[in-house]
Amino acid sequence: MTQHELQAVFLNHRDALLRFLRARGAGDNAEDILQDLWLRVSDMDDSNITSPLPYFYRAANNLMHDHYRMAQRSRQRDHDWSDVHRGTGDASDLPLPDRALIARQRLAEIEATIGSEGPRVLEVFRRFRVDGISQRQIAEELGISLSSVEKDLQRAYRALARWREGEDVE
Amino acid sequence: MADMNDMVREQAIAWAIRTRDADFTDWNGFTLWLEADRWHNVAYEEALAAEDRLVALSDDVASAAEPKGAPIDQNGQMDAPISQQPANDDYLLPRDQTNRRRMMFGALAASLVVAVSAGVWTQMPQPYDVMTEPGQREIVALPDGSQITLNGDTSIELDHKKPRYARLNRGEALFTVVHDDDDPFIVDTGKMRLVDAGTEFNVVKSDEALDVAVSEGLVIYNPGRENVSLPAGKRLYRDISRSRVTISDIAIEQVGIWRTGQLSFTGATLGEVAEALDRNLGVTVTASEAIAARPFSGVIQLKDRDPEDMEPIAALLGVRAEKQAKGWILIGDDAVP
Numbered sequence: 001m002t003q004h005e006l007q008a009v010f011l012n013h014r015d016a017l018l019r020f021l022r023a024r025g026a027g028d029n030a031e032d033i034l035q036d037l038w039l040r041v042s043d044m045d046d047s048n049i050t051s052p053l054p055y056f057y058r059a060a061n062n063l064m065h066d067h068y069r070m071a072q073r074s075r076q077r078d079h080d081w082s083d084v085h086r087g088t089g090d091a092s093d094l095p096l097p098d099r100a101l102i103a104r105q106r107l108a109e110i111e112a113t114i115g116s117e118g119p120r121v122l123e124v125f126r127r128f129r130v131d132g133i134s135q136r137q138i139a140e141e142l143g144i145s146l147s148s149v150e151k152d153l154q155r156a157y158r159a160l161a162r163w164r165e166g167e168d169v170e
Numbered sequence: 171m172a173d174m175n176d177m178v179r180e181q182a183i184a185w186a187i188r189t190r191d192a193d194f195t196d197w198n199g200f201t202l203w204l205e206a207d208r209w210h211n212v213a214y215e216e217a218l219a220a221e222d223r224l225v226a227l228s229d230d231v232a233s234a235a236e237p238k239g240a241p242i243d244q245n246g247q248m249d250a251p252i253s254q255q256p257a258n259d260d261y262l263l264p265r266d267q268t269n270r271r272r273m274m275f276g277a278l279a280a281s282l283v284v285a286v287s288a289g290v291w292t293q294m295p296q297p298y299d300v301m302t303e304p305g306q307r308e309i310v311a312l313p314d315g316s317q318i319t320l321n322g323d324t325s326i327e328l329d330h331k332k333p334r335y336a337r338l339n340r341g342e343a344l345f346t347v348v349h350d351d352d353d354p355f356i357v358d359t360g361k362m363r364l365v366d367a368g369t370e371f372n373v374v375k376s377d378e379a380l381d382v383a384v385s386e387g388l389v390i391y392n393p394g395r396e397n398v399s400l401p402a403g404k405r406l407y408r409d410i411s412r413s414r415v416t417i418s419d420i421a422i423e424q425v426g427i428w429r430t431g432q433l434s435f436t437g438a439t440l441g442e443v444a445e446a447l448d449r450n451l452g453v454t455v456t457a458s459e460a461i462a463a464r465p466f467s468g469v470i471q472l473k474d475r476d477p478e479d480m481e482p483i484a485a486l487l488g489v490r491a492e493k494q495a496k497g498w499i500l501i502g503d504d505a506v507p
Binding site for chain 2 (some may be wrong): 024061065069103128135157
């Protein structure tokens with residue numbers, strides 16, 4: 001895909017991408033974000049982009065998620081700051097090895113939570129989320145239907161959300 | 171989020187899974203779903219947030235395993251490369267860097283996110299403050315149709331991501347809330363929390379006290395702790411220094427009456443009256459220490475009043491007003507100037 005072709009795709013779908021950004025909560029900044037997105041893409045080595053439109057969408061989607069995460073994190077920092085002053089410091093203040101130890105425990109908890117949905121659910125989740133394999137490939141690999149893979153993943157994600165809510169309550 | 175509709179949450183999880191898939195192409199369908207309801211985007215982010223926690227934990231483990239590895243998450247992006255082999259027992263940990271980076275959307279999309287992270291986001295909507303100067307009023311319309319009317323000298327913190335939440339840091343505000351059983355409107359002030367189970371209530375937050383009056387519906391004060399229900403016509407007054415909560419009656423038409431230019435007090439201290447004058451008139455009004463604790467009940471009409479003429483108001487309060495370099499001070503009748 002040449003730079004020229006890439007640009008053609010971008011311009012042809014500009015409105016749809018803007019609409020998507022707004023639906024993802026970009027508000028009045030949708031235009032700016034899209035412009036910035038294009039500048040970055042046009043700077044990149046584009047020879048590997050084989051299907052540009054899904055690529056643009058995905059990048060836009062990641063951008064929005066990245067923003068929400070950063071906003072969340074800055075709120076978390078404010079929260080941690082007040083926690084320190086109340087004398088109930090957060091795990092992020094701990095030295096790295098301690099944090100790693102706690103993280104390992106938490107991961108074991110998550111694994112147990114997802115695993116309680118069944119061993120296949122955990123395996124499907126790991127292949128999908130950790131190894132980055134598509135649902136279609138997982139279905140072929142395990143010799144099960146695509147909808148089974150989807151159902152397994154939904155169970156895994158529900159379990160993950162449950163675990164996270166439990167953690168927040170602590 | 172316990173208040174999120176289960177069906178929406180299920181759909182959000184399904185979309186989170188689909189959009190994570192490297193093969194996903196139905197971005198139009200996803201756009202339509204997002205547009206169908208403004209909560210869909212919030213629910214989608216919630217679904218992704220659960221994954222983020224998993225990634226953050228993996229990062230903690232991985233960075234400890236090789237402290238000299240790649241810097242983690244400097245840009246607040248989720249796919250910082252990790253360059254070590256995790257132990258075999260870490261079932262959920264990435265097996266190698268390639269897999270790790272492919273984990274969500276492929277290396278290219280990931281590196282794109284790194285590149286774009288900074289810059290644009292400084293202009294993005296985020297948690298935001300609305301503040302008024304003394305004497306100024308402001309009406310904030312929220313996306314769900316709820317409305318917050320800020321009195322003068324008031325500071326409130328809102329959040330685009332949590333449209334049903336407000337933190338009143340200082341001053342006075344009248345909340346006219348579109349009620350939703352599944353998603354109550356929450357107002358925090360200091361360490362205290364108010365949850366709307368109704369529609370209209372007024373909140374005053376000063377350094378000394380929290381004063382809540384309900385004119386319509388029901389408000390819950392500190393659910394999970396004191397858990398006090400305040401129906402319409404009730405007022406809750408919490409003295410902060412003494413941690414004492416008093417519940418009394420209030421005439422519904424008196425709630426938020428400051429909007430009409432009237433100030434109504436029942437057993438308020440002159441210190442609080444001075445603060446209210448300050449907020450509403452836009453001039454500095456303080457009460458001298460000697461009289462600040464004196465009680466006052468009554469109505470002060472502020473409409474068409476000249477803020478430069480405090481004496482008539484002071485007379486109503488049974489005190490004198492003295493002009494100072496900056497604003498007014500209320501002093502006792504017998505005080506020596």
